Amino acid sequence: TGGVSGIVAASARLFAAEVARVGIIDRQADEIDRIVNEIQAAGSKACGQTADVSRSDEVQQAIDAIAAQFGGTHVLFANAGVSGHGSVVEIPEDDFRRTIEVNLFGGFLCARHAIPHMTDGGSIIFTASELALVGSKRNAAYTASKAALIGMARSMALDHAPDGIRVNVLCPGPIDTPMLRRSIDGHEDSAAYAQMIVDETPLQRIGRPDEIARVALFLASDDSSYMTGSTVVADGGATAQ
Ligand code: NAD
Numbered sequence: 078t079g080g081v082s083g084i085v086a087a088s089a090r091l092f093a094a095e096v097a098r099v100g101i102i103d104r105q106a107d108e109i110d111r112i113v114n115e116i117q118a119a120g121s122k123a124c125g126q127t128a129d130v131s132r133s134d135e136v137q138q139a140i141d142a143i144a145a146q147f148g149g150t151h152v153l154f155a156n157a158g159v160s161g162h163g164s165v166v167e168i169p170e171d172d173f174r175r176t177i178e179v180n181l182f183g184g185f186l187c188a189r190h191a192i193p194h195m196t197d198g199g200s201i202i203f204t205a206s207e208l209a210l211v212g213s214k215r216n217a218a219y220t221a222s223k224a225a226l227i228g229m230a231r232s233m234a235l236d237h238a239p240d241g242i243r244v245n246v247l248c249p250g251p252i253d254t255p256m257l258r259r260s261i262d263g264h265e266d267s268a269a270y271a272q273m274i275v276d277e278t279p280l281q282r283i284g285r286p287d288e289i290a291r292v293a294l295f296l297a298s299d300d301s302s303y304m305t306g307s308t309v310v311a312d313g314g315a316t317a318q
Contacts (some may be wrong), residue, residue: 078130078187079157081108083254084204087286088154088293093296100150101125101145102136103157105195122147130157130183131175137190144266150194152297155187156204160256161218161293162263164303173218180222181229188233188244198241202296204289207312223248227308234306243305245296250312252284279314 079085080101089099093116101123109125118121124146126139144150161168161176183209184203191201208216209223225247233244251257251274264270275281292311295301310316 078102078127078155078183079103079204080125081112083256084136084249084252084286084289084293085154085156086112088156088290089116089123090119091287091290091294092152093119093123095119095298097152097297098122098147099124099145100140102128102130104129118192130155131178133186133190136183136186136199137191140183140187140190140194144194149196150191151197151199151200152318153187153191153195153199154204154293154297155184155201156293157183158204158206158256159220160216160260162215162260162288163203163217164215165217165307167215168218176218177222180219181225184226192240192242195240195242198296199243200301201230201242201244202293203244203246204293205246205248205308207248207310207316209246209248210308210310210316216219230308231306238305243301245301245304246308247292248308248312248316249288249289250279250284250310250315252286252289254286255286257283275310277315278312279317282313284311284313 081103093099101109106127113123113125128135128139144249159179161172203226205223208220213220230244230246261267261271
């Protein structure tokens with residue numbers, strides 16, 4: 078989910094190159110077509126469904142359609158996310174609610190509707206963030222939504238281990254995607270803010286979407302067969318300090 082820009086677009090390309098059949102769910106229909114066409118033109122199998130991940134009926138319809146087309150579901154990469162800025166005093170209540178609705182409730186709905194299709198076991202990956210692990214100024218809604226995914230994933234790991242379904246969380250640091258660019262552009266001195274991100278990252282650069290896609294591929298595949306309930310951080314060292 079969240080598959081037309083940034084992290085999932087890179088993951089969809091990489092998974093497809095590894096012969097996965099990729100179903101992309103996003104709320105942006107025209108953009109889905111662009112990625113699906115690109116993957117199909119490269120000789121791989123892909124399809125797309127439009128859905129708002131915070132709406133149960135839309136998510137169920139989208140996942141059922143993809144599972145029907147491809148004969149099941151083995152991996153869920155629940156990645157769609159939004160950011161809601163402001164302290165708890167500043168942020169409009171609707172923005173706080175919406176951040177939780179998309180980032181946490183959306184992940185819950187995707188898992189709820191994907192798991193019944195995982196009859197041969199599977200792998201679920203939630204995209205959280207380095208900001209699930211540390212605080213962040215004027216980011217209370219986002220950090221709350223992402224930290225909660227870690228708790229949910231741990232409980233899910235226990236519930237679904239007997240069915241061979243592994244559940245892990247991927248925590249990216251700053252990654253060059255439209256979301257990060259919007260955040261940088263929203264600052265008064267965006268160049269200084271971008272530089273501050275680089276300075277605060279031990280590897281001294283912003284990450285690329287394909288660097289997160291490769292971690293997602295590892296978690297999706299049998300290469301991570303003994304991992305469940307884990308939180309995997311790929312943040313250039315940002316939370317090491
Ligand atoms: P992005 O904005 O490029 O992509 C997010 C995608 O989610 C978009 O395609 C958007 O259409 C989709 N989306 C948003 N709300 C949706 C909804 N209600 N229903 C369906 N689709 C919806 O951002 P990205 O950076 O690729 O973000 C992917 C994930 O990575 C997010 O969960 C984000 O919180 C997380 N993340 C990003 C960074 C970063 O620096 N870019 C860092 C840590 C975590």
